[in-house]
Amino acid sequence: MARNLTAQRSIVDADSPFTFLQQRLRYVDACPDRTFINVAENVPCWPSPFPDGVLHAEDTLAYGPCEGSAFLLRAIEARERAVNKISPNPEEILVSNGALHGLSLVIRALAQPGSVALVQAPVYICIPQMLRAAGFRVRYFSAAAGLGELESLLGEDTRLIYVNSPNNPTGQVLSSAQMARLAELAASRGAKLLADVVYDSFAKPGVDRGSPLANREAWPHVYTVNSMSKNYGSPGLRVGWVLSSAENVRMLSALLERECVCVSGPSQRLAASILEHGNAALVDHVESGRRLLSEALRQVPGVVCEPGVGGTQLFASLPVEDIEAYGDTVLRELGLLLATCSQYEGVSGPFIRLPLGAPRDTLSRALKLLAESLAIYGHASPRI
Template sequence: MLRITSQNSPYTLLQQRLQYIALHPDRPFTILIENVPQWDTPIQPVASKQPYICEYAPCNGYDFLLHGLKERDQSKYQSNVQNENILVTNGAMHALSLIFRSLYKPGGIALVQAPVLGNIADILKASGYQMVYFSSDQTEMLGQLEQLYTDDVRFIYVNTPHNPFGGILSESVVNQLVSFAQDRQVALIADMIYDSYTFEGNLTHSPLVASTDWQHLYTVNSMSKNYGAPGLRIGWITSDAENIKKLSGLCEAECVAISGLSQLQAYDLIQKGNDELVEIIRHRKAYVEQQLTKMENIQYTIPAGGTQFFVKLPVDDIDLFADFVLIAYGLALTTTSNYDGIEGSYIRVPIIHSVEMIEKALELLVKGMEEFGRLCSSDSVCNVN
C-alpha cells in the first residue's frame, strides 16, 4: 500500500499531505485537517490607514488593541488585567516561544500536560528543555506534579480547553495549580486559545483570577481560534507588568513589532465580538456528535470545549490509513502524528466546517475504513485491530 508521507521529511505529516493536495490542483479534495472556526459570512477587512503602514507599532502593541484585549478579558473573567499586563504577539505560538525562552536556564525541565501539539514540543526541544509529561486526568494531575517536581523545573504548561481532547480545567484544579506554582516559585503557563468554546454549561477559568500576584502566572490567547482569524497572526500574553516588559524587549529584539494593520483588524473583530461564531460552532458540534454515534468501532470522548473531537479508529497504522484515504478518496486528515505525548490511531474531527462538508467528510471516512479493512485483511502491512 502506497505511502505519501515520511517521518524523515523536515515537514510534518500534516504539511506533507497539504503539499500532496497542492500538487494535484485539478482534483477535488475534502480537507478535514484544520480546526480554525469558520464564520458563515466572510470577515470584512477594515479600511487601510496610512499610519499603520508607514510606522512601526509599539513593541508591546498599540494602546487601542491593548485596551480592547483588556476589556475582553475583564468582561469574560472579571479579572483585574490592565494594558500594562498585556503583550501583543505574532500569534499564540510566538507568545509561547517568547515565554519559554525567557524562562530557560541550562538543564531546565518543562512539565507539560499530555498530549500536546507537536509544534509546542518542537519549540521546547529547540529551546533546550527536557520535557516531562503529566496526565490530563484532573483527578491525577496534582498528584503527578508533586511526584515529578524537581528544582530544575522552570514551568508547568497546561492547555484549557485542551487540544485535542477538549477537557476544561475546573476552577478548583486551576486554583491548586496556581498555589502549586507559587509555592515553588515556578511559572504556570495556561494556553487558553479556545476559551470562547465551551459546551453543556462548562466554563473556562483563568489562573489570573485565582491570585493577585501574577509574577509566576502567564496566560496565552489568540485571534486565530477564538475569532476565526488565523491570517492576522495576532496573539497575546497576559502576566505581571514586569514580565511583560521583559517579554516586550525580547519581542522587539527579534521582530521589532507586530503588524499595525493586523492589530487594527483584530481590534475591529474584538469590538464586533464572536458570539455569532461561538453559536455556529456549538451547532456544528452537536451535529458532529450526532453523526459520530452512528459510526461503528470508533472511540471518542465528548469534548467539554474546543473545536474538535479526537476519535480513535480501528486501524493499527493511522498514518498509512490517512495516506490511503487521501489518495483513494481525496479525504485529508490530521492524525496522532500532529501531537506529542500520546500513542494510538487517532484522527482529529473538527467541528468548524459546514454541516454539508462534515457530512461528506464522514461519509468518505466510513467508506475509507471499510475499504482499508478489506485491503488489510490480506496485507500484513496494515493489520486491522
C-alpha cells in the first residue's frame, strides 16, 4: 500500500537564473561523496566504445573558415544525402557551436522587435527564452492533430515558425506532407520556417519523417538546425550545422565570424570522423530502449506514457501532486536525478522525461527507484 508521504521542494528556486534541471545538476556536483542515478539527460550513450579520432596540429594552431572546414562540410553533405535525401552545396551549410548556437544565430538574424514567433509545443525552455530575448512575441501551437491550429494563428505579424521534429519531449514526427505545408505557409506569409531536427536519426522504421528542404524552391524561406550532440551522442564536441539558401548562410556566417571567428578545428575533425563512421549502433540502441522503457513503465502503477515514434526520450506522467517537489525529494532522499516538466514551455502537468539511450544498467536502477519512490510519494493504488 502506498504510504502517501508529502514530497517537499528543497533544491530548486524559482528565482534562480538557472533552470531547475541545472540547479539539480549543481546539487549533484556539490555532493561528490554520494552516488546518484542520473537519467535527466537525453543524450544517447554509445553501447560500445567509440574508436579514437585523430587530432591534427593545424586544426589547433590556426583559425578555420567561419562557415566550417571543407572536410566537415563534405561529411555533412554526404550525411544529408543519406539521411534526408537532400544535397546541400557547401555554401548552403554553416557549422555552428552546437545546435543552440545555430538556433540563436537564426533567431537573432531574423528578429524584428514585436513580431510573432509561432512555436510548436511542448518546447525546450531555452528556445522561447531566446526568442523573447531577441524581441519576439511567442505564441504556441500544437501539431498533434495536424496544422489547423497553426494556420489559425498565422498573421501579418508572424515572422518565424519554429518546429522540432522528432519532438523533444513527445517524440512526435512531422510527415513529409506536413513539412511541405509548413514551408509553403511560411513563404506565403513572408515568414521563415526554423526546423530543429537534432533527432532526425531517430524514428521508428516505416515512419514518414519529412524534411522541409525536400523542395529546392523552399530553401530561401527555411532553415534547419542539426547537431552532433543527440544524433551522434557527442555533445562535448559542441558542433552543429545550419542548412539554408546560400544567401541566408552567408548572413549567418558573418554573424558567427563577428562573435567567435570559427568553430574549434579539432572538434570539426572529430565530428567528420564520427559522421563517416555513422551512428547505426546508436540508433539501434535507442530503438531497443524505446521498447524496453515503454514496457517497463506499463508495470509501474499510476504512470501514464504514450511513446512517440521518434526522438531519444519518453515523456511520462506520474501520479504525484507537485512534480518539482517530487523531483527534489527523490534526488535528495534516493539520489535519483530526473528531468521534470520545468524543462519545457507550452505544457504543464506531472511529467518527467526519460532517456531511451541511457546505459541499460542505469535505466534499470532508475526504474527501480522510480517505482519505489512512487509507492511512497505517489497517490496511485498499486496494481494487484
